[in-house]
Amino acid sequence: MPYIPTPEQRLILAHDWRIHARLLAGPGTGKSATLVALVDQLLTENPAPRIKLITFTRAATAELAKKVSEHPAAAAERPSTMHSFSIAVLLRNPGTGDFPQPLRIADKWEEKRIVHPTLAHRINVRVNHLDNLIREMAANWEFLQPREHPRVEPAERARFVGAWNEHRHIYGYALLAELPFALRQALHDHPDLEGVDYDLLIVDEYQDLNACDLDVLHQISERGCSIIAAGDDDQSIYSFRYAAPEGIRRFPDDYPGCMRYALSVTQRCGRRIVEWASYVIAGDPDRPHDGVPLAWAEDSPNGEVALLTFPGEVTEARGIAALIQQLIERDHVPAEEILVLLRGDHNGTFSRPIKEELDDIGIAYSDPDAVERLLAEPENRRMLATFRLLATSAPVSLAFSLVRPSSLPTTRISPTLRILRPECGH
Numbered sequence: 001m002p003y004i005p006t007p008e009q010r011l012i013l014a015h016d017w018r019i020h021a022r023l024l025a026g027p028g029t030g031k032s033a034t035l036v037a038l039v040d041q042l043l044t045e046n047p048a049p050r051i052k053l054i055t056f057t058r059a060a061t062a063e064l065a066k067k068v069s070e071h072p073a074a075a076a077e078r079p080s081t082m083h084s085f086s087i088a089v090l091l092r093n094p095g096t097g098d099f100p101q102p103l104r105i106a107d108k109w110e111e112k113r114i115v116h117p118t119l120a121h122r123i124n125v126r127v128n129h130l131d132n133l134i135r136e137m138a139a140n141w142e143f144l145q146p147r148e149h150p151r152v153e154p155a156e157r158a159r160f161v162g163a164w165n166e167h168r169h170i171y172g173y174a175l176l177a178e179l180p181f182a183l184r185q186a187l188h189d190h191p192d193l194e195g196v197d198y199d200l201l202i203v204d205e206y207q208d209l210n211a212c213d214l215d216v217l218h219q220i221s222e223r224g225c226s227i228i229a230a231g232d233d234d235q236s237i238y239s240f241r242y243a244a245p246e247g248i249r250r251f252p253d254d255y256p257g258c259m260r261y262a263l264s265v266t267q268r269c270g271r272r273i274v275e276w277a278s279y280v281i282a283g284d285p286d287r288p289h290d291g292v293p294l295a296w297a298e299d300s301p302n303g304e305v306a307l308l309t310f311p312g313e314v315t316e317a318r319g320i321a322a323l324i325q326q327l328i329e330r331d332h333v334p335a336e337e338i339l340v341l342l343r344g345d346h347n348g349t350f351s352r353p354i355k356e357e358l359d360d361i362g363i364a365y366s367d368p369d370a371v372e373r374l375l376a377e378p379e380n381r382r383m384l385a386t387f388r389l390l391a392t393s394a395p396v397s398l399a400f401s402l403v404r405p406s407s408l409p410t411t412r413i414s415p416t417l418r419i420l421r422p423e424c425g426h
Helices: 007-013 030-042 060-070 082-092 108-122 127-143 154-171 176-189 212-223 271-281 311-331 350-362 370-375 378-391 396-403
Strands: 023-024 051-055 200-203 226-231 257-262 339-341 416-419
Touching: 007 030, 007 176, 023 030, 023 416, 030 051, 030 200, 030 226, 051 082, 060 311, 082 154, 082 176, 082 212, 108 127, 108 370, 127 154, 127 176, 154 311, 200 212, 311 378, 370 378
Parallel strands: 023 226, 023 257, 051 200, 200 226
Antiparallel strands: 339 416
């Protein structure tokens, strides 16, 4: 369908990109489509501003990239996550990041089978306690303030930091969580840093950024770059990495004189869904009283919302599988449009019974962790190690390349399952 902007969206498309702006938009209100249309429009100017699209998750980046590809002028402006943006800038400026060179990020298998066990042995702690130390260090990077774990003693903390700095240079790795912090430090220490000379940063899912991410953006803005922050302060879900909706709520204070826009009419959710969501949102005592309420479109269906209770996890899994089967076979809902969201899923506790029930009735589903399990196979690990040795002669790669896996890792299940058509074969 062609993009036909609503009156609210036309205000955004008329925005002067030289001025900071905040866009609050609920689900289904056309936020991403409007941002892409804005980029497409700006790139037709002469001269066109230098624009970068940034979002938080890889899934959101992929969705935004798909929308961008549909617009001829904007197609070259591929979005990035904050982490990939940090990597790109740090790689363009060798020596500005405090991590072993060349930049090498340990994957999940390497963290679990090599990094964590050897580091825990080095400081004589159990691996599960090492997780507390690593989480505390990551929290310091993300929150920009000390976040001391109650089970970590000061002497143990000091021993860990020293051992970790030694360990990472021996094994030649960096942690993903430290990269935005490394970019923050590089921006502070190097006024001539390359790769950040944009005229406009458009940041989607702004409510999911943490204190470090926000400071990175603010430092770039001080170099003459405008910021458009887009998101929904009612949808912040990454509190485990210290993201909070306060970032987008206080945007007008961080960027005085900014323009304020809102998209309030959802084309995705029916009346009942909006009513239930609004009731839950109203329970947030910190939500500003002047927040824009979400409204449904005049031609939207009522929608369906229900609370289902089950006597146990087995009957719950069967009920979910039966409901999915009914949606596909009776109601003809495309299988790939069914998404099962879980509150949590440590070691597959919640998803495994559902998967087993779906297997029993022959409904295929996508498993985001399938790639990780594939990469954990011993032969595949050896193949990856060979490729790395061929790609670089750096000695630090040998620590990973020459380790033979003794067993497969425990599978980590993603907290989402997406149902696919059986013929897809996933």
